[in-house]
Amino acid sequence: MSPQLKLTMITLDCADPLALAAFYQQATGLEPHPKSDADFAALGRADGLFLGFQRVDDYRAPRWPDQSGPQQFHLDFTVEDLAEAEARLLELGAGKPEYQPGEGKWLVLTDPAGHPFCLVRG
Template sequence: MALATLGIVALDCPDPRALAGFYAEVLGGTVEGDGEWVELKVGDRRTLAFQAAPGHVPPKWPGSDGAQQLHLDLDVDDLDEAERGVLALGARPLDTEDRSRSWRVYADPAGHPFCLCAC
């Protein structure tokens, strides 16, 4: 028997509404809230939240002087098409040189690493 169930994954960031908007463009869904806490509702039961963190310092990837903390794996049908889309939305490439792999690593506009993964 589990002791708990996973609720919401929340990302600290300087501008919750802006980062929620970025992920809404990438994942679809509905942005709810404003101010210190904003949620992105994706589908029936999935929520990604964004919390204001003044002085937010993005994780380093890769880096031995700071952990990446966490990253999101986002499944896509077409890596090249998804890459063009996230870059147009303000993501920046972190590890995309090896085009033979089934995944590529980017940073969202607040600096959180995420992967596009061929499904």
């Protein structure tokens, strides 16, 4: 029998962990970890899942959809209203790439550090 793995953290590279954590905290409502600092910040929820942000010297942001600066991964978030979620996230500092392959089923945005993420209608 293979071991059962429990996902406990997803960590994103970035230039400014505290700023990126603040963006995702406002976007998701996750709670900031009390030991967050300029080199590593985290947000968590009661079930033990954390979203981490680590400072990387000479960070290079992904370039969606161009793979010359690969996206490496992306996060998907389910929302009830795509337009409402888009407006709120743009207000918080998200970007909206011109290329949108979802044909109205989902929307690609980028966080302030350039990581693409998707909003999917719930």
